[in-house]
Amino acid sequence: MAARPIIKLEWTAWDKILEGLGFLALVLLLVIPIYYYPELPDRIPKHYDATGQVTAYGGKGILWVMPIIGLITYAGLFFINKVPHIFNYPTEITTENAERQYRIATRMIRTLNVIIVYTFLYTSYGTIQNAMGIQVGLGKAFIPIFLIALFGTIVVYLVKAFRK
Numbered sequence: 386m387a388a389r390p391i392i393k394l395e396w397t398a399w400d401k402i403l404e405g406l407g408f409l410a411l412v413l414l415l416v417i418p419i420y421y422y423p424e425l426p427d428r429i430p431k432h433y434d435a436t437g438q439v440t441a442y443g444g445k446g447i448l449w450v451m452p453i454i455g456l457i458t459y460a461g462l463f464f465i466n467k468v469p470h471i472f473n474y475p476t477e478i479t480t481e482n483a484e485r486q487y488r489i490a491t492r493m494i495r496t497l498n499v500i501i502v503y504t505f506l507y508t509s510y511g512t513i514q515n516a517m518g519i520q521v522g523l524g525k526a527f528i529p530i531f532l533i534a535l536f537g538t539i540v541v542y543l544v545k546a547f548r549k
Contacts, residue, residue, distance in 0.1 A: 389470040390483040394491060403495045407459060410502040414455045414509060418448050421513045429516035433508075437523035439515060448512065455505035462498040466491050475546050486546060493542035500534045 396404070422445065431443035469487035470478075478486055507527070514520035 389478045390480050391470050392484055392487055394469070394484070394488055400492065400495060403492075403499055404463075407463075407495070407499040407502050410499065410506045411455060411459050414452045414502060414506045417506075417510055417513065418452055421517075422448065425513065425516050430512050433523050433527075435528055436525050437527045439522060445516070448509065451505045451509040451512075455502050455509075458505075459498055459502050462494055462501075466494045466498075475543060489542060489545045493538060496538045497535065500531070500538065504531050 425445045425448070427445055428442045429445045429448060430439040430441070431447045432439070432441035434440045469491050470483075472487075472490050474486055474490065476482070476486065508523065511520060511523045511527075515522065
């Protein structure tokens with residue numbers, strides 16, 4: 386297998402919007418728990434079932450798990466997106482198709498990053514709302530919406546990647 390071309394992709398307006406949305410969600414994911422933490426009871430929801438109902442409670446320190454995992458995930462995907470030539474691709478990468486394939490793949494990663502960080506934000510905020518008695522569960526639509534967004538993004542990527 387020949388070495389893949391290494392190309393520095395310039396961000397399009399859409400790439401900048403996605404990065405901005407992801408960064409905004411990341412900031413909120415860190416700021417919202419700081420704001421609400423003093424008001425929370427000592428026991429808060431720590432686990433939800435597939436229907437979005439609370440199934441376990443824990444100490445309020447558990448609230449920091451989502452921001453920490455969200456920050457690590459966001460940063461990891463952000464930095465890995467800078468080296469698209471190391472990704473696995475469903476088609477052979479050539480000099481002729483490298484830029485297009487890299488752009489499609491980095492856009493998918495960027496979109497998945499936004500979906501993941503907003504999911505963490507929604508879950509974190511929902512946990513706070515549940516702990517304060519304002520909301521019950523995360524809602525039955527939470528898991529289906531998340532899965533459709535996640536797998537829909539991957540399907541769109543695959544369709545675009547296989548197009549000539």
